[in-house]
Amino acid sequence: VPVFPWHSLVPFLAPTQSD
């Protein structure tokens, strides 16, 4: 049975750094 890491479930929304 596969086990998935918790962070797979969360979208990775990385804002572009403006500075």
Added chain:
Amino acid sequence: APSGSSLPAYFIKGSIIQLADGELKHVEDLKTEDFIQSAEISSELKIDSSTVERIDDSHTHNFAIVQFSVGEHRAQVSVEVQVEYPFFVFGQGWSSCCPDRTTQLLELPCTKLSVGDVCISLTLKNLR
């Protein structure tokens, strides 16, 4: 197993998810605290609050563009997702643009994602 969606298998009800402390839970049993505590343990990832600002599902069949305001700097980020894609809303749980479709395809209990909902998202702890 349910079929008809190309979303990853970990969103299907009954999938086993490992938290950062090693605990195993079914995807449908996850709580807000599970994500927060896992991120606290993580050395690389942190939780950001992403507020839904706009949902546009009028253009492409079965897809929606969700616009978020991310983090304390309120950065604008748009993502295109299948309407059944579940986001985890703080204090509420799994929510999608089309909860009926999420429940049908993934058997994952789900509520309707709405403008103003605050979703859990991840960023890197150090953006360098």
